[in-house]
Amino acid sequence: MWRGAASSTWAARLRRFGRVSPQDGGRRAVATVSVAPVAGLADEPAKIAVRGLAPSQQVTVRALVADGQGRLFDACAHYQADTQGEVDLSQDASQGGDYVGVEPMGLLWSLSPAAMEKPYRRLEPKQVNVPMKVDLSVHQGYSPPATLPGRVLARASMERWFTLPGVRKIRLKEGVVRGSLFLPPGNGIFPGVIDMFGDEGGLVEFRSSLLATHGFAALSLPYFNFDDLPQVIEDFHLEYFQEAARFLLRHPKVKGPGVGVVGTGKGAELACSMLTFLPEAVAAVSISGCSSITTSALHYGKLTLPGLCFNMNRIRISKGGVFDIYEALDDPKDPANSHCRIPIEKAEGHFLFVVGEDDRHWKSSLYAEIAIECLRQHGKDNFTLLSYPGAGHHINPAFSPVCPIVLDRVLRVPILSGGNSRAHAYAQEHSWGEILEFLHFHLR
Template identity: 65%
Template structure:
């Protein structure tokens, strides 16, 4: 059920308890479900302006590290003095056109902050991401000092629904966080992997648990006593994680799924190919080959498809374009690195952005699909999004065309266009969940 929350500019003598005091007649009305999860849209309206009044809407978010992210857009009130972001177009600022969630999509580091930081939630259970929405008089450009504040409202965006349980995991060699939905279950189990930035990334797992999945956020280097850097990968580590998940009384068998982004995506393909416990794989912006370091499983070894750093291009703003640097999987000398997914009995979902500049994920998905078809397989789906870039996250995650790599310390070009990328995040999130539910039920 939708509920309206409004902050109004009440007169000083008639201020209801708990509402902000502002001298303008304007207000912001925000429609959102309770609780407001980070993957859900908001319905934002501005009420009580003068007819046809021009204003700048801004969103402000302070990260857990104290960095400020902001966005702005220009709007004009209708004849009744109202603005409904579901129907009203922005005429300037960080975006133009009708984008109801454009203020969240376009959040970028504010002036004086590092320009290539990524807004990413760390503590996904204890605290929400607080978004402050402001209405400023007149039109002001990004990075400029905005006009007088006419109205404001704060909305808390949670990454875990009430009752979601987070369990930090130290099980044998396996590390990570297990997120369990409320209730007795059993629930479909999913292992969640990210890319070569390393460390523990939890925000997708907590949202998956909020949607009914038992999700294990699984780091594989750069965390606690795991290897500090990517050297050799051993699939037994991921096998141990899958077996642990299947043993859990709240996890539904007979198999689990895996979702991976970037390097985590090719690990997901290998898990479905070699591990009998893993039945479903979602590859987001991945490669059809094993990348970065050799992968071992028992007596088998898949060599790594390597990077040629001589192919990296650096822009005038010191952004690294590595699009051409990864080797060609189809070169005869690289074919041993291709993951033999034709041997898998499980199901694959490939999610790619055709504007990905991190590497050629769209081409790699086509190569993988062709390989399956050549072997008479139809155990796959492909979601290919024109204009989307590399990091396809859950909905309402801000678009980031280039982000500082945590390992290399330099900004890497991810590519894409904001609107196309963010719409791909909305569409793919629903289809990923449906795919996992279908094949893990």
């Protein structure tokens, strides 16, 4: 994250959002804003409180973050002080702004690109060994989002870390396998987890790094658009993922006999395929996945599962230029597409399906139902379903910024992801705890 002294240009930009302000006539504000802990893990709660206000005083509390490229993300909420002149975000309800109601971590999960920035970008850390610095400011009166705030009354900052002291990161180039391995601190051996994201490709490390803070040897595994891997999605060979699982199990810090797999979107589809076909995989977390192979064929030995096609004619574009691809994927329930289905009834391990019922990227809730119906028809109960009303597609670890519309990194167009912000934030917080518990239980 950006941590150096601001240039005059940066100072001007940040001044608008309350990080830098002119001298206030020599008079020091009596209000204070406190954060506990000042530095903590990104998936753990923090307590934010304001003191020293006038009784019933109306204020706007703002959060501001600059990402690694210097792009600004902000959020704000309106609060009224109690009779003691205090505001406690863990107990008091926001009256407006980017969220309403009692939301202790609302200033973090509602972060979105500031008004001066291009919309729909995601705030995701690129360097997990550097904290995300959040600047908090308290302003006089209620100021709506994307407007100039009132006079600054108090400031504080907090750091959100994606790693712990002692977590080791090892850049992996083992045979054909690429990625980053995160090892927890300590001398013990740890359960192994392979972590994959969706069809944007590349190496995404923040979830793997957090998994390591919770005691897992976590391998962040890219499968295209990274290093010497194919730059675009091609047919997939499950042997690549088997090689990654075998590497993990050979590592002296990883205990067997099997590994877990966590995947989102296309990564979830691959996670389910690994649990279905590979003896090395014993537990899979499928987040917003499909019950069939999509787009590109999957090969394993002499077996080939073709991918469901996206029909571009079924994509709708709103007046604002947002792409709605909800109906674009061919129907996996159509008998003509049965040869694309992942035969998960063959799996001996356990599945955790995590879906948002308002996923507008595709019909992940329906796909989970198809998978569960298949398992039940074969007399299996090796699954758990977490289905969240009002949640969208990108279900990330707790307190991650909610993204109802996401700028696709490949197509460079905004795509509707879905979800009500408050409901989606709850889904992220609840599911993250359930995912950690599921992995610890089945990998113990």
